[in-house]
Amino acid sequence: MKNFMRGRLSLWLLLSLLVMANTPAASSFQQMTQDNPTTLLRAGQDRKTALKVNEAIFQAVGFSNTFMVVTNEGNVIIDTSMPFNAARHKQLLRAENSGPIKYIILTHAHGDHTGGVAAWKEAGTQIIAQRNHTEFMNYQTRLAGFYAQRNAAQFSLPVPQPRDWAGNYGANIVATALFDDRHEFKLGDLAFEVLSTPGETPDHLTVWIPKYKAAFVGDNFYSSFPNIYTLRGTEPRWALDYVQSLNKVLALKPEILLPSHGEPVYGNAEITRQLTRYRDAILYVHDEVVRGMNAGKDVWTLMREIHLPSALDVGESYGKLSWSIRGIYEGYVGWFDLKPETMYEQAASSVYPDLVKMAGGADAVAKLAMERVAANKPVEALHLTSIALAADPLNRAAIEARLKALELLRDQCRNSNERGWLDYSITTTKNKLAEKK
Ligand SMILES: [Zn+2]
Known part of the structure; x- marks a missing residue:
């Protein structure tokens, strides 16, 4: 390739x-x-x-x-x-x-x-x-x-x-x-x-x-x-x-x-x-999202909860259900998630360096990320490495844990678009590691 x-x-x-x-x-x-x-x-x-x-x-x-x-x-x-x-x-x-x-x-x-x-x-x-x-x-x-x-x-x-x-x-x-x-x-x-x-x-x-x-x-x-x-x-x-x-x-x-x-x-x-x-697969997902929205469920819950019944399982090799669920939810109502802090310009990442300091530094957070990789929780590992790298952008252990998490996700990936973005992220992460040397 x-x-x-x-x-x-x-x-x-x-x-x-x-x-x-x-x-x-x-x-x-x-x-x-x-x-x-x-x-x-x-x-x-x-x-x-x-x-x-x-x-x-x-x-x-x-x-x-x-x-x-x-x-x-x-x-x-x-x-x-x-x-x-x-x-x-x-x-x-x-x-x-x-x-x-x-x-x-x-x-x-x-x-x-x-x-x-x-x-x-x-x-x-x-x-x-x-x-x-x-x-x-x-x-x-x-x-x-x-x-x-x-x-x-x-x-x-x-x-x-x-x-x-x-x-x-x-x-x-x-x-x-x-x-x-x-x-x-x-x-x-x-x-x-x-x-x-x-x-x-x-x-x-x-x-x-x-x-x-x-x-x-x-x-x-x-x-x-x-x-x-x-x-x-x-x-x-x-x-x-x-x-x-x-x-x-x-x-x-x-x-x-x-x-x-x-x-x-x-x-x-x-x-x-x-x-x-x-048609029925699309309508099913749409209606489940709308039902969930009316019941007061947040978008993350619906992304986890909604699955196609086997009779309507048309595959997710290209479009992915969870992205479509969020697309339908936010297509209807936009981005506000009811958290007052979301109304303001400071992203959650603005406090990541403080959290990393309290956790004992970026290495400690990277170690936890590696444990999540070992426990087959690569997405949690990615979140943790983002937090570590917000405090210390060139932290080697965090970049390495990130690479491992991305590779694990790619190995498990069954969707061609997801794979494209994982490949891209793997390349940029490897470049960062090479830069560091
Ligand atoms: Zn086309």
């Missing part, structure tokens, strides 16, 4: 601009649980041909897929993957049909779906997006500096130099046609319906082709519990939006389901089974 990373550095540098989505590409749960996010980005790189879904629909496989729908008057592209995939995807899909590109439809404005627009756009190509596309693009551009740092960390990339702030409304809007709830058009003899289906993002849409009973559902469905809160930071992704949008897709009774990450699902019975379970 490390050698791969070094060899492909220029490629990976590109990604810091792109990976706004945090969504999985792997075709199977098994594959995703083994991988960290950087590995997921390689999905489909070795494929020599596009996947033929039926006589008119083709899929170029990647971390994020590109779809082409062929008609007798030109073609429609649905999602465009990332810039580093675009040329390869275009080559694979053009090999199937080289007709003009009349429309590009963007299921949402994350960079792993919009990244290849420039590669596909021809003179006269219409680019269709949902109305919220404009604000969502502006939101991402507004915080581009923040996200560049977070993405660099999660994908083990060098942190890019900060660029000038583009302002609140500085995004380059590529869409040429925006719709609110529903948009229909015909190309040749093929009818397309484009439906607003918020979930992963507020501008998320689903493409429906009645003739083939094919639904292109973007990132509202993949093979893990959804990333309702993603660690790189996100505005709230509303659980009830996912539920309503999944209901909208279920009502279409699709025979082909085409997610933008992963593989197609065929047959209405199987699609209904998978989408229903997915």
Whole structure:
């Protein structure tokens, strides 16, 4: 993995601009649980041909897929993957049909779906997006500096130099046609319906082709519990939006389901089974959080208490339940935890040095942290080392205990995003140890 990373550095540098989505590409749960996010980005790189879904629909496989729908008057592209995939995807899909590109439809404005627009756009190509596309693009551009740092960390990339702030409304809007709830058009003899289906993002849409009973559902469905809160930071992704949008897709009774990450699902019975379970899992977690909030429970308690019943266990290889629980809680009511000290600017860490002094110094706290590692309580060990390092930032025993705790967590980790952040933390902790020598 490390050698791969070094060899492909220029490629990976590109990604810091792109990976706004945090969504999985792997075709199977098994594959995703083994991988960290950087590995997921390689999905489909070795494929020599596009996947033929039926006589008119083709899929170029990647971390994020590109779809082409062929008609007798030109073609429609649905999602465009990332810039580093675009040329390869275009080559694979053009090999199937080289007709003009009349429309590009963007299921949402994350960079792993919009990244290849420039590669596909021809003179006269219409680019269709949902109305919220404009604000969502502006939101991402507004915080581009923040996200560049977070993405660099999660994908083990060098942190890019900060660029000038583009302002609140500085995004380059590529869409040429925006719709609110529903948009229909015909190309040749093929009818397309484009439906607003918020979930992963507020501008998320689903493409429906009645003739083939094919639904292109973007990132509202993949093979893990959804990333309702993603660690790189996100505005709230509303659980009830996912539920309503999944209901909208279920009502279409699709025979082909085409997610933008992963593989197609065929047959209405199987699609209904998978989408229903997915919807019910999201609704279950949402309702348990709301029930707990109304009962006066705090967010930490709910993060520990809420688990999916086995019938709804869709896996947590990408989105994680505990993060989603906190995302739902704080999405609804924000950060205040009823503790009066939280109203003020002094963080809890302002008194850590005093506590460390009373405990007999940073070494003593580091020793306790090591005992917690030995007792398989790595998160408690991390808290303790944070306290020790607040008093003595270069304390070697504390840094070593921290490294051990992080490595233990990584060994036990079954979630690719979590693994990305643990790898990042392990690297920075090792660097600190090397600095110390
Ligand atoms: Zn995506």
